Amino acid sequence: MNKFYRHSVLSLLIVALFAVYGCSSDNGSNGAASGTSSGASGASQAAEPAADNLATELRFPLAQQVPTLDPHLALNTNVYVTLNIFEGLFAFDENFNPVPMLAESYDLSEDGKTYTFHLRQGVKFHNGKEMKAEDVVASLNRWKTLTGRAQASLGDSEFTIKDDYTVELALAEPRNDILSQLSHVLNNAAILPKEVVEAAGADGVTEYIGTGPFKFVEWKQDQYVHLAKFDDYRSVDAAPSGLSGKKEVFLQDVIFDIVPDSATRFASFLAGTYDYVDLTLDNLPQVQGLSDVTVDKILGSDINLVFNKKSPLFSNVKYREAVAAVLDDDEILLGTVSSPDLYRLNPSYMYPENTTWYSEAGQDNYNQKNPDKAKQLLQEAGYNGEEVTLLTTKELGGSFYNATIVVQKELEAIGVKTKLDITDFATLLKKRADPNAWDIYVGLFTMPSTPSQLLYLNPTYGFADDAKLAELNKALTAAVTPEEIKAANDALQQYEWEYLAAVKIGDTYSQRATRSKLTGLVTLAGYPNLANVKLSK
Template sequence: MNKLYRHSILVLLLVSLLAVYGCSSGNGNNNAASGADASAPGTAEPAPENLASELRFPLAQQVPTLDPHLSLNTNVYVTLNIFEGLFAFDANFNPVPMLAESYDLSEDGKTYTFHLRQGVKFHNGKEMKAEDVAASLNRWKSLTGRAQASLGESEFTIKDDYTVGLALSEPRNDIISQLSHVLNNAAILPKEVVDAAGPDGVKEYIGTGPFKLVEWKQDQYVHVAKFDDYQSVDTPASGLSGKKEAYLQDIYFDIVTDSATRFSSFLAGTYDYVDVTLDNLPQVEGLEGVKVNKNLGSDINLVFNKKSPLFSNIKYREAVAAVLDADEILLGTVNSPDLYRLNPSYMYPENTTWYSEAGKENYNQKNPDKAKQLLQEAGYSGQEVSLLTTKELGGSFYNATIVLQKELEAIGVKTKLDINDFATLLKKRADPNAWDIYVGLFTMPSTPSQLLYLNPTYGFAEDAKLAELTKQLTAASTTEEIKAANDALQQYEWEYLAAVKIGDTYSQSATRDKLSGLTTLAGYPNLANTKLSQ
């Protein structure tokens, strides 16, 4: 009879020691990653009678959907406060049970049994049970590429009212991390809501979180309110996990796409939290009652379309990797040497389990002569390279891409910029006939198996050896096995070049001292324990 391993040895079985996002503590900001409190150090806790009941929080983008299984980027700012999953990441990106009470894993690493918390209520008053969990997670899996890659044909099944099973065809050490990820979040919704979902998403936005949806006014705001029947866990609050208590009665997520308007509204007192550009930094530095936060946020990667006529040829990918000047691209993106760092690994150095320097000899080569030689060997004859980008998201994608364009044209590569709104960019990126190179900022994954560009559906990395090395990585269990498998995968990635790592970026925000308890993770806010003094 196989032994069952309880959640208490999660780290040993799932090897989910994950990235600590950020070199500095005590900060939270847009596009940053921190589990720290955004309140000023030493600020006294406001008395309950001195607390404001309403907070307005500015969003830099439109909200295309509130369906948590489809949510990316700005809409996650909202959905993570409405919906919850079986697990959530703490401040160090370790998965912690939320709607799950515990789980068992069979000795062969293939069978998961999830034990659900009892008495948890949805916003419509219904108690959450196994039928809701199974329906939600099977839909999530069908819509999420990284989940499909991990779960294969496996389905979540109902064992009893408070128990859900998952039987895999092979052992995987990343399942709990997949269930905790902030993007395309594995949120639990009522079964009837899942069953009624159409191709554009669910029709009702009902979760179990500390806030419930009141009104979504397109292009203006999303209004959520305190859910009085919220059932919190009693573990310490950390990141997106642990105890949650809604001190705010109402939150308005205002859609303010113009950065100058967001910042001027912050200065005018409309907002108590705002992203800060370098141009705006002098206006908030030293401002009484305001602190500036800097946090490690996204990493920048150049992704090749491996089905394009040119970049299906490894020589062309090698040529691009050879010419890249990471410092130049990073500086062109964030405009300050203080807001980036070089990093040859697909994980942050803080993530000691998964950080690797294998293949670093191919990083940041700055070698145009080598690049020209590789182009000659490949037979380049002036074909145009399409660079897919957008000016949205603060211009970061576009700024990185125009620096890349300059570096490519310096070695004789003819290029064109294909500039789109972000929604169109996403559609084109999924089309193998629509682009050649895409440069973007990525929310750092918690495990290498979550790297989008290693997935055949993202940049079309259909390579047998890459798939086999990824499989060996997710099946590893001991520290030694993990290191060997991780080094092998990263070494091969630097040879195969599904993507090229450029580096890691920081961003800045400003918060008022009267705002306390706000935490962010990978830039996404947990407003559950946030207090605002009047």
């Protein structure tokens, strides 16, 4: 008979296996006006406003259209909204440790294969129904069918009901990434009422009912999404951190305005419509001298060049090696963010702050800047002027496009014939899933907390269908001790720099401006937690 170990809220944070994202020296906040800071998460800090001086409505600008409010399908800008409506069993703290939210605790069997989740009791959905195991099981079994990284981790395993407040997950093999998968912000493993899940169609759920601090009110396409305070919200009793911990709601209404034009967003900030806005280098000087504005620099996304391993050319590793050899990562990063202060070189597929999973294995193949080697590899591969399609979009602030045109220039310089396929982001996602539609895709990726969340190591994303890669991924997720994890992690990254499912370019930062009247705003990888936010009148 297997022994079970009860993991309390406090003891969970102690388990080294899941301490996947080590603290940086500066965690993304700066109380001085017009100062800068860097880090994965950030919180606005200023003097606390008096209770009778609090505004009840916050307007928050979004840089992109909202295609869905289904949390299991949500990517990019829609996550800004959904993370404030929905919650999961676990959520990341500011250091990307998974922390219980709707789960009170969990048990892990001695063989590492069976997770038993104990649910908090008395948690209500926005429709007044109490959350129970049937809702959790329906939600998570749907989530795992819609999310590639969840499918890779869970396989055919399903969540099952033990009793009204207990859910079990029995895996075929031990895996060390389950809690991180349940905490990830993209395609979030959110819990919805069973009946909402069962009524969902191919386009997603039609009712947006969660357990979060804000409830859905109205979505006016291409204009705004309106949320309101959920008066019956049941918070956990733990210190707030990242997307986890205590959530106390001081706002009555939040309006997410859809404002794709960056100049319009910034002008509205200057006019006082918004108290928070993303910054470009061009408008940075206009806020640096304002005494009531803080400027923060936030570590947010990394840039990777992904190959279509089913394309006629890049199914051959020699062609992938040629591209890796020619890339000048400084040039690509500078062309993307326009300032050396807003990027850093990094040979690892994980961030240096992530002390458990960071590795420098294979770094000799990083940032080679060697066009002669690239030309030689093209010759060895038999290149004969075939056209290479680079898939990109001008949406999302132009970052994808800017990075891609620099890559295009570098490829053309060694004689590779290229063409750009420029689409809207929704079309790009559809084309990226088609092995006949593209050759190279350069994109920005939300930081992962474990290597198993690296999409391009998955057969369904760029078609990295390689037996050795799958074997190394399996060994990595089964590792237990720090020594085993390091050895398996180094082996995986070393092979990835040889197999080249993707080429790491570097890490990027973004900048934001926050007025001093807005306090308590926390972001994680750029995504906002609007609980605990106060806004002075």
